[in-house]
Amino acid sequence: MIRDFGLLEVLSILQGMWTTLALSAVAFIGGGVFGTLVALARTSAWKWLRALAGAYIDFFQGTPMLMQLFLVYYGLPVFGYHVSAWTAVSIGLTFHASAFLGEIWRGGIQAVPKGQSEAASALGLGYISRMRDVVLPQAVKLSFAPTLGFLVQLIKGTSLAAIIGFVELSRSAQIAASTTYKPLIAYGLAAACYFAICFPLSRLSARYERRFATNT
Numbered sequence: 001m002i003r004d005f006g007l008l009e010v011l012s013i014l015q016g017m018w019t020t021l022a023l024s025a026v027a028f029i030g031g032g033v034f035g036t037l038v039a040l041a042r043t044s045a046w047k048w049l050r051a052l053a054g055a056y057i058d059f060f061q062g063t064p065m066l067m068q069l070f071l072v073y074y075g076l077p078v079f080g081y082h083v084s085a086w087t088a089v090s091i092g093l094t095f096h097a098s099a100f101l102g103e104i105w106r107g108g109i110q111a112v113p114k115g116q117s118e119a120a121s122a123l124g125l126g127y128i129s130r131m132r133d134v135v136l137p138q139a140v141k142l143s144f145a146p147t148l149g150f151l152v153q154l155i156k157g158t159s160l161a162a163i164i165g166f167v168e169l170s171r172s173a174q175i176a177a178s179t180t181y182k183p184l185i186a187y188g189l190a191a192a193c194y195f196a197i198c199f200p201l202s203r204l205s206a207r208y209e210r211r212f213a214t215n216t
Helices: 007-042 047-062 065-079 085-111 114-122 127-164 169-180 183-215
Strands: none
Touching (some): 007 047, 007 085, 065 085, 114 127, 169 183
């Protein structure tokens, strides 16, 4: 039975938007934690650790996000771990985000003048204190704009989660379109939701990028 596009469909799409935001937040926070470790490994004095982190980044940057989600969703049950679509998508996107954020932050760390680290060493600061108190605060400032740019891409990339049955914004629109036969309205509303989320972040990223270019 074909229904009219009404309040129920609007609420369903809005619920999908909040699910998208929640998934993006989980992936971004988890990716940020592991991405920091990846960035530190990429700038480590140990060659083997740099090579390992580089291979990790190359894999996730060199394969489609959809394939990564498939590997997690269908791969974990092979090892006896049967997880929900939410868990599988969260894990897959966290790995994906950690690789990209790790490389972004690696660039930020290496952009900090070496004199800063050398001065900290001369003052007797150890590696942890040197990174925490001197290098990373400056690297965060340098990497802020590209980090926001990646967050925009991550939010839009969550739409791929619909392929494995996860109901987020784009999947909610697809369901509404199939039950009402009003795809233009359903996908138009979903597009408006994506725009409302991503446009402010894009503008903020561009603003910080211009500010950094002016200060340098």
